[in-house]
Structure formats: C-alpha cells, structure tokens
Amino acid sequence: xxxxxxxxxxxxxxxxxxxxxxxxxxxxxxxxxxxxxxxxxxxxxxxxxxxxxxxxxxxxxxxxxxxxxxxxxxxxxxxxxxxxxxxxxxxxxxxxxxxxxxxxxxxxxxxxxxxxxxxxxxxxxxxxxxxxxxxxxxxxxxxxxxxxxxxxxxxxxxxxxxxxxxxxxxxxxxxxxxxxxxxxxxxxxxxxxxxxxxxxxxxxxxxxxxxxxxxxxxxxxxxxxxxxxxxxxxxxxxxxxxxxxxxxxxxxxxxxxxxxxxxxxxxxxxxxxxxxxxxxxxxxxxxxxxxxxxxxxxxxxxxxxxxxxxxxxxxxxxxxxxxxxxxxxxxxxxxxxxxxxxxxxxxxxxxxxxxxxxxxxxxxxxxxxxxxxx
Numbered sequence: 001x002x003x004x005x006x007x008x009x010x011x012x013x014x015x016x017x018x019x020x021x022x023x024x025x026x027x028x029x030x031x032x033x034x035x036x037x038x039x040x041x042x043x044x045x046x047x048x049x050x051x052x053x054x055x056x057x058x059x060x061x062x063x064x065x066x067x068x069x070x071x072x073x074x075x076x077x078x079x080x081x082x083x084x085x086x087x088x089x090x091x092x093x094x095x096x097x098x099x100x101x102x103x104x105x106x107x108x109x110x111x112x113x114x115x116x117x118x119x120x121x122x123x124x125x126x127x128x129x130x131x132x133x134x135x136x137x138x139x140x141x142x143x144x145x146x147x148x149x150x151x152x153x154x155x156x157x158x159x160x161x162x163x164x165x166x167x168x169x170x171x172x173x174x175x176x177x178x179x180x181x182x183x184x185x186x187x188x189x190x191x192x193x194x195x196x197x198x199x200x201x202x203x204x205x206x207x208x209x210x211x212x213x214x215x216x217x218x219x220x221x222x223x224x225x226x227x228x229x230x231x232x233x234x235x236x237x238x239x240x241x242x243x244x245x246x247x248x249x250x251x252x253x254x255x256x257x258x259x260x261x262x263x264x265x266x267x268x269x270x271x272x273x274x275x276x277x278x279x280x281x282x283x284x285x286x287x288x289x290x291x292x293x294x295x296x297x298x299x300x301x302x303x304x305x306x307x308x309x310x311x312x313x314x315x316x317x318x319x320x321x322x323x324x325x326x327x328x329x330x331x332x333x334x335x336x337x338x339x340x341x342x343x344x345x346x347x348x349x350x351x352x353x354x355x356x357x358x359x360x361x362x363x364x365x366x367x368x369x370x371x372x373x374x
Contacts, residue, residue, distance in 0.1 A: 191270030293323025
C-alpha cells in the first residue's frame with residue numbers, strides 16, 4: 001500500500017542512569033501499529049504562512065492490539081515510492097490494553113513531511129505511545145513551499161501546540177491520552193521546533209548576523225531554499241517586500257512558544273543553533289535530549305547540536321558515529337538511492353536501519369524515564 005506524500009524530502013537533565021531507567025518499559029512487546037489521518041482546523045487566528053492548505057494535515061500513529069493485521073506501507077507518490085514504511089493497520093481501533101497512553105507531538109524538518117519520520121513514529125507507537133505529526137504549513141513537501149513557511153520558523157511551534165489541541169479534542173483518541181504524559185520529538189528544523197515548545201527563545205538577529213559573517217556555514221543555505229515560491233508560483237530568492245503579516249511575525253520571533261503541556265523533548269539533528277544565545281534557554285526547565293550524527297554537514301555539529309548543548313548544560317547529548325543529517329530520514333528503496341543520493345545515500349559502512357534502531361531506542365528510553373507510567 002502506498003502512503004501518499006510528495007516525498008522528495010530533506011529534513012532539514014537526562015543522564016545515562018535516567019535513560020537506562022526506562023529499559024523495562026522500552027522492551028515491552030505485544031502491540032501493533034495503527035495509523036490514521038486528521039485534518040485540524042484551529043479555531044484561533046493564526047499565521048498560515050501563505051500555505052495552499054490552511055489546515056493542519058496530521059498523521060497519527062498509535063498502538064493497536066497484536067491480533068490486528070498490519071499492511072506493509074511504502075512512502076511516496078502513487079506508483080513512485082521512495083521510502084520503506086513501517087507496516088501498520090489503517091484506521092484500526094486503539095488498543096484497549098491500557099486505559100490511557102502518553103502522547104508525543106512530532107515535528108519534521110525543512111520541506112519534509114511527518115511521513116519522513118515514519119521509522120521513528122511507528123516504532124515509538126509500537127511501544128505504547130500515540131504520536132501525532134502535522135505537515136507544517138508552507139514548509140512541507142506535500143505542497144509548494146512558501147517564503148513565509150520557510151523563514152518564519154518560530155511559527156511552527158504554534159502548529160505543534162494546535163495539533164495537541166486537536167488530538168486532545170478528538171472523540172476517538174482524546175479520551176485515551178494521559179494528559180500528564182505529553183512530550184515532543186523533532187528532526188532538524190523540527191528539533192528547533194520542539195526546543196521552542198520547551199521554552200527556548202529565538203534570537204533572529206543573532207542568526208542573521210552569523211549568516212552574513214565569514215563564519216556562515218551550510219545551515220545558512222539549506223538546499224530546500226530553491227523550492228520556495230510565492231502565491232503566484234514565482235520563485236523567490238530574496239527577503240524583500242515582506243507582507244505586514246510576515247513583519248509582525250518577525251517582530252515576535254523572540255517570544256516564548258512554551259507549551260506547558262509538554263513535559264519532555266527529544267531533538268534529532270537539531271538545526272538553527274546560531275539562533276540561540278546565552279539567554280535563550282533561561283526558561284527551559286523540562287528534560288531535553290539531543291542526538292545527532294557526527295558526520296552531519298547539513299546542520300554542522302559545531303554550530304548546531306554542540307552549540308545548543310553548550311547553552312543547555314543539563315541536556316543529555318549523544319553523538320552517533322558515521323551518521324549524517326539525512327540518515328535520520330526514512331530508509332530509501334534501493335531503486336531510488338542513486339537518483340536521490342543527497343537524501344538516500346549514507347557514508348561507507350553506515351546502516352541506516354541500524355542507526356534508526358539506535359535513535360529509536362534512545363528516544364523510547366528517554367520518554368519512558370521522563371514521562372513514566374503512573
């Protein structure tokens with residue numbers, strides 16, 4: 001079965017003892033994975049960043065009973081699959097093994113989709129979590145990217161918070177969410193997004209200074225920038241002539257987007273480290289875990305994960321030898337690797353599935369320890 005996604009995508013105080021405390025929960029078995037879609041229409045005024053679809057199109061992964069058969073999935077346009085997907089049961093009933101389940105909100109990278117993190121979301125759901133990820137408006141492979149969707153990064157946290165609103169209000173899923181056990185997990189720009197949910201504040205001027213300095217690196221020129229279009233479909237290459245709405249958004253870029261419902265966050269290959277300064281994490285009091293590949297040159301480790309870790313000394317940090325940035329996207333089908341080498345091909349000796357298993361294990365242990373069953 002094909003999961004429809006315009007998926008030529010590129011994403012852009014927990015010590016070891018704390019992580020190990022969740023081992024028993026992480027090793028539980030006996031659940032299959034269900035998948036469903038929701039389209040949330042927030043009732044609040046919000047910035048859609050010029051997106052074609054003014055709604056939060058959300059993929060939800062959740063535990064189902066092991067007796068429910070799963071169907072293999074591949075991810076891509078119909079007839080043009082790109083990624084291996086996790087087997088799942090479409091729209092199956094939520095497992096009744098427990099009265100309630102923890103909830104994680106998922107945030108994808110620049111120009112990606114929630115499905116690009118199917119490897120992670122499905123594996124976590126199989127361990128007894130509900131995982132919900134929206135395609136961020138104006139910044140998704142599911143439809144044309146927009147300038148505002150690309151540049152107003154802080155607005156993504158509002159997407160995540162409103163996905164939480166939607167899931168909690170959902171008549172089928174909401175009553176079964178343990179509202180004291182809510183976390184967030186993100187990749188690349190999604191890693192930045194979940195740090196915002198934890199209370200991090202952006203210093204936009206610092207980032208812009210960095211990107212106009214001799215020290216500017218790859219984070220200032222993400223490859224997805226070439227896909228930005230305005231409402232007429234014309235390519236955009238400058239930040240001139242911002243709309244009043246975009247100017248208003250930039251003015252609040254340094255605001256807090258803390259969502260107090262979120263109790264722990266896990267950021268994979270987090271981006272935009274230079275958008276944080278010594279004051280950015282003053283209000284972050286929840287557990288944070290950071291993980292990235294040592295070979296990441298897309299979100300270079302010195303200016304991203306290592307910079308964030310230096311500003312957030314209580315965060316747990318793990319570096320994965322050999323892994324690059326796009327190692328943390330879904331595993332590509334063999335027939336597309338050569339054509340999409342930029343996002344599909346890993347370094348010599350790197351097994352993407354093994355890297356996924358490691359990252360999933362770390363995430364499950366982290367959330368088992370920080371969102372413990374009561």
